[in-house]
Amino acid sequence: MTEALRWRLIAGLGNPGKAYENNRHNVGFMVVDALAARHGMRFTKMMNHGLVALGEIAGARVALVKPQTFMNDSGTCVGPVAKFYKVAPADLLVVYDELDLPFGQLRMRPFGGAGGHNGMRSIIPRVGGEGFPRIRVGIGRPPGRQAPRDYVLDDFAKDEVPTLDEMFGKIDAGVLRWIGEGLDKAMNLINPKPAGKPARPDAATSTEA
Structure with a gap:
């Protein structure tokens, strides 16, 4: 497929309705809402229950x-939409909440299992397997x-909103990097850097006998 015809699909996971819109479980929806706002896009199309x-x-x-x-049936939407736009697995990015990451931390991976997340468990068999990128939002x-x-x-607390905004900005930068420079560069931007190892003592200056 030529670049001019190629589609990328970014799916944010959550539950529909006002009662859920500020829930922690809906942070995937919040991310794609933020992306839409930053890039002048509007959710005006209803397609395959999405x-x-x-x-x-x-x-x-x-x-x-x-x-x-x-949430638990996310795949019944994401699978058909990906098929309609002929989205290759490498061009599908799924964004969802992660209990096992501290709040404020992000993790981008090129593939992987559901990790106990029901939305991902629904998506994986409907897009042909685990080989698609995802961003977990702590x-x-x-x-x-x-x-x-x-x-x-539960809803996010008011004092958590600034951190959410920081995460949304970092994800936007990661998406730009993913599209423009590839997944590895995007992961380098988004993923937390490992703590540096302590410097080894220089043998030439050791005072040990």
């Missing part, structure tokens, strides 16, 4: 999708004894 925004990012044709199927673990199921359906 809200779709079409436009260009970094000169490439991009479709943003928010499945309206509820929401952290619930405090105390709160059940994870209840925690993900």
Whole structure:
């Protein structure tokens, strides 16, 4: 497929409806909303049970999708939309919440399993396997004894909004890098850098006998 005809698809996962729009579980929706706002795209198209925004990012044709199927059935939307736009696995990017990453941390990977996330579990068999990029957005673990199921359906706190905005900006920069320079460069930008190893003592200056 020529570059002029090539589509990228970015799917943000969440649950539809006002009651869920600020939930931690809906951070995938929030990410694609932020991308749409930054790049002048609007969710005006309903397709395969998903809200779709079409436009260009970094000169490439991009479709943003928010499945309206509820989280656990996300694949029934993402799979057909990817097929319609003839999106190759490498050109599909899925963004979703991750309990096992601290709030504010991002992790981009080229492939992988569902990791216990029901939305991803629904998508993987409907797009031909695990070989597509994804960004996990850290929401952290619930405090105390709160059940994870209840925690993900809580709204983000007001004092968390600035960190969310920072994450959305970093994801936007990563998407630009993904489209323009490739996945490896995008991962280098988004993923946290490993802590540096302590410097080894110089044998020439050692004071040991």
